[in-house]
Amino acid sequence: MSLQSIKYSRGSLEILDQLLLPGQSKYVVVRGVEDGWKVINKMQVRGAPAIAIVGCLSLAVEINPEDFENKKSLRQEIEGKLNYLVSARPTAVNMKIAADELITLANELYKDEAIDVTQMKHRFLDATEAMLKKDIADNRAIGANGAQAILQRVAKAGKTPAGSTGSVRVLTHCNTGSLATAGYGTALGVVRQLAELGKLEHVYCTETRPYNQGARLTAYELVHEKFPATLVLDSMVAALLRAKNVAAVVVGADRVASNGDTANKIGTYQIAVVAKHHDVPFYVAAPLTSIDLAIPGGDHIIIEERPDREMTHVGEHRIAAPGINCWNPAFDVTPASLITGIITERGVFKPAELKEAITKLLES
Numbered sequence: 001m002s003l004q005s006i007k008y009s010r011g012s013l014e015i016l017d018q019l020l021l022p023g024q025s026k027y028v029v030v031r032g033v034e035d036g037w038k039v040i041n042k043m044q045v046r047g048a049p050a051i052a053i054v055g056c057l058s059l060a061v062e063i064n065p066e067d068f069e070n071k072k073s074l075r076q077e078i079e080g081k082l083n084y085l086v087s088a089r090p091t092a093v094n095m096k097i098a099a100d101e102l103i104t105l106a107n108e109l110y111k112d113e114a115i116d117v118t119q120m121k122h123r124f125l126d127a128t129e130a131m132l133k134k135d136i137a138d139n140r141a142i143g144a145n146g147a148q149a150i151l152q153r154v155a156k157a158g159k160t161p162a163g164s165t166g167s168v169r170v171l172t173h174c175n176t177g178s179l180a181t182a183g184y185g186t187a188l189g190v191v192r193q194l195a196e197l198g199k200l201e202h203v204y205c206t207e208t209r210p211y212n213q214g215a216r217l218t219a220y221e222l223v224h225e226k227f228p229a230t231l232v233l234d235s236m237v238a239a240l241l242r243a244k245n246v247a248a249v250v251v252g253a254d255r256v257a258s259n260g261d262t263a264n265k266i267g268t269y270q271i272a273v274v275a276k277h278h279d280v281p282f283y284v285a286a287p288l289t290s291i292d293l294a295i296p297g298g299d300h301i302i303i304e305e306r307p308d309r310e311m312t313h314v315g316e317h318r319i320a321a322p323g324i325n326c327w328n329p330a331f332d333v334t335p336a337s338l339i340t341g342i343i344t345e346r347g348v349f350k351p352a353e354l355k356e357a358i359t360k361l362l363e364s
C-alpha cells in the first residue's frame with residue numbers, strides 16, 4: 001500500500017506531517033481554514049496537488065458543522081476563505097484553479113432556486129470531496145501515459161541499458177509521489193507505472209536541497225515500495241547522466257505556463273540543461289490542474305522565496321557560516337525549449353502544442 005498523506009472523512013481531516021518524515025510518522029488534525037493555511041505555509045503538507053486538496057478540504061471541515069442563515073452568507077464564506085487559502089503559497093497554481101472552480105460552483109448553486117442552503121452546502125462538500133478520488137485517477141492516467149511515452153522513445157532511440165529487457169533507468173527530482181498528491185503521484189506515478197510494467201531497471205532521486213524532499217520523502221517512498229533506487233546529491237546530476245545510461249528525466253510541476261515553461265522545485269532548470277547536453281529526454285508530469293493557460297510564459301510566475309534558515313541549518317544544526325547572506329528561491333522555471341513532453345492525464349504534449357490541445361480538451 002502506498003503512503004497516505006491525507007486522511008479525510010466528512011467532518012475530519014488529518015495530514016501526515018512531512019516536516020517530521022522520515023524520522024516520525026505523525027498525523028496533524030486540520031480543524032478548519034486557519035489550520036489549513038498554516039500546514040500549507042509551513043510545508044507540513046506540500047506538493048502542488050496536495051496543497052490544493054488540503055486547502056479545499058480544510059474549508060469543507062470548517063463549514064460542515066456550521067448552520068448558515070442563507071445561501072448568500074455561505075457563498076461569501078466560500079469565496080473569502082478560498083481566496084485566503086490561495087495566499088498560503090504563491091507558486092503552485094493548483095490551489096488557485098481549485099478555488100476558482102469551487103467559487104464558480106458556489107455562484108451557480110447560489111443562483112439555483114431549486115435548492116436551499118443545506119442542499120447547497122452538501123453539494124459543495126460533495127464537489128470538494130470528489131477532488132481526492134479525481135486526483136488519484138488522474139495520477140494513474142499520468143503514470144500510464146508517461147511510462148508509455150518513455151518506453152516508446154527509448155525503444156526508438158535504442159537506449160535501454162545493455163543486457164536489459166527493455167527496462168529503463170530514470171531520474172526524478174523533488175517529491176511528486178503519494179505524499180505530494182492524494183495518492184500514486186505524478187512523476188513518481190510514472191516511475192510506479194514503469195515498475196508495475198516490470199520496466200523499471202532503476203530510479204535515481206536527487207537530494208533536493210535545501211528542504212531535502214528527495215532525500216527525506218522520495219527516498220522514503222521508494223524504500224517503502226521496494227523499488228530499485230539510489231539517492232544522489234543535486235550536484236551529481238551531470239556525472240550521473242554521463243555515467244549511468246539514464247533513459248529519461250521525469251519531474252513534476254507547480255505551474256506550467258501556456259507556452260510550456262514550467263515552474264518546479266529549485267534545481268529542475270539545471271537538470272533540464274544537463275539533460276539537453278547529454279541528449280536525455282526531459283519530461284514534466286502534471287495534471288491539467290497544474291497548467292495555467294492564463295499566463296503566456298514563465299516570466300509571469302511568482303517564485304516563492306523561503307526563509308534563510310532552510311539553507312543555513314539542517315534540522316537544529318547550523319551548517320552555514322553565521323553572517324552570510326542567503327538567496328532561497330523555492331522554485332525555478334525551466335524554459336519550454338528544454339522540455340521533451342508534458343505528460344498529463346489526457347495525453348503527452350510537446351510544449352508548443354500544449355495551449356491548443358488543452359484549450360480543446362477543456363472546451364469538450
Ligand SMILES: CSC[C@@H](O)[C@@H](O)C(=O)COP(=O)(O)O
Pocket residue numbers: 046047048049092173174175176177180181185186187213251252253254264265266330
Ligand atoms: C506532484 S508535486 C509537483 C511539484 O509540486 C513538486 O515537484 C514540487 O516542486 C514541490 O515543491 P514543495 O516546495 O515541496 O511544495
